[in-house]
Amino acid sequence: MIRFENINKIYDKTQHLALSDITLEIAHGDFVFVVGKSGAGKSTLIKMILKELDPTEGKIYIENRDITRLKKRHIPMYRRQLGVVFQDYRLLSDKTVYENVAYAMEIVENKTKDIQEKVPEVLQLVGLGHRMRYYPDQLSGGEQQRVSIARAIVNDPKIIICDEPTGNLDPRTSLGIMKLLHSINGRGTTIIMATHDRDIVDMMQARVITLHGGRVVSDKKGGYDNEDSYL
Numbered sequence: 001m002i003r004f005e006n007i008n009k010i011y012d013k014t015q016h017l018a019l020s021d022i023t024l025e026i027a028h029g030d031f032v033f034v035v036g037k038s039g040a041g042k043s044t045l046i047k048m049i050l051k052e053l054d055p056t057e058g059k060i061y062i063e064n065r066d067i068t069r070l071k072k073r074h075i076p077m078y079r080r081q082l083g084v085v086f087q088d089y090r091l092l093s094d095k096t097v098y099e100n101v102a103y104a105m106e107i108v109e110n111k112t113k114d115i116q117e118k119v120p121e122v123l124q125l126v127g128l129g130h131r132m133r134y135y136p137d138q139l140s141g142g143e144q145q146r147v148s149i150a151r152a153i154v155n156d157p158k159i160i161i162c163d164e165p166t167g168n169l170d171p172r173t174s175l176g177i178m179k180l181l182h183s184i185n186g187r188g189t190t191i192i193m194a195t196h197d198r199d200i201v202d203m204m205q206a207r208v209i210t211l212h213g214g215r216v217v218s219d220k221k222g223g224y225d226n227e228d229s230y231l
């Protein structure tokens with residue numbers, strides 16, 4: 001469970017109030033979109049879950065643990081329960097598909113035998129069993145995003161954070177990526193996805209948290225609200 005309690009975020013240098021009095025809860029296994037205009041505060045909110053940013057005020061609980069009080073040395077361990085997918089894939093260009101995914105297991109000190117077993121399994125799951133020896137620049141955008149999803153799920157995180165995962169993809173490829181995320185969610189993984197993609201939000205009929213000027217202005221299940229002037 002994720003819980004934001006009265007979160008305010010003021011960026012030090014500019015004194016910009018990026019998030020204002022955010023209180024929300026995300027249950028285990030939820031699929032949640034975070035939407036809103038550019039500058040609404042989506043990335044700021046996501047960076048707080050990743051513990052890349054701390055709030056100026058308020059508390060953030062992940063599995064009943066207040067991560068605003070987490071010591072620096074415990075952050076890497078904390079992040080192991082999170083998978084992250086970015087718009088620009090962020091794959092290592094000098095490593096193959098297999099090696100990119102294996103690397104995520106190596107850095108958290110998995111045994112070689114477990115890596116050799118799990119990586120092909122996860123690549124099959126994302127539909128890339130036949131691309132294991134390819135390098136990222138030999139893949140389409142959609143395939144690269146599938147590799148990044150494989151990397152995000154390979155350590156079995158409880159939560160996956162996606163920041164505009166379909167931002168660089170055409171509608172058909174985006175649909176495939178959403179189907180994949182939906183099936184991962186169906187296995188019990190909580191998914192939080194920031195997006196501008198209105199069609200996808202409408203299609204998924206999931207929970208939609210709308211931010212505007214750093215505030216939650218709507219939090220409901222369904223698609224975009226046409227009467228919503230915040231989008």
Ligand SMILES: Nc1ncnc2c1ncn2[C@@H]1O[C@H](COP(=O)(O)OP(=O)(O)OP(=O)(O)O)[C@@H](O)[C@H]1O
Nearest residue numbers: 011014016018036037038039040041042043044045
């Ligand atoms: N490092 C920073 N220092 C100062 N202000 C910042 C910083 N990062 C973001 N902001 C401001 O905080 C507000 C929220 O930014 P944020 O990046 O969270 O928005 P966003 O909804 O993710 O936008 P986008 O859709 O364009 O990615 C914006 O007004 C932005 O200018």
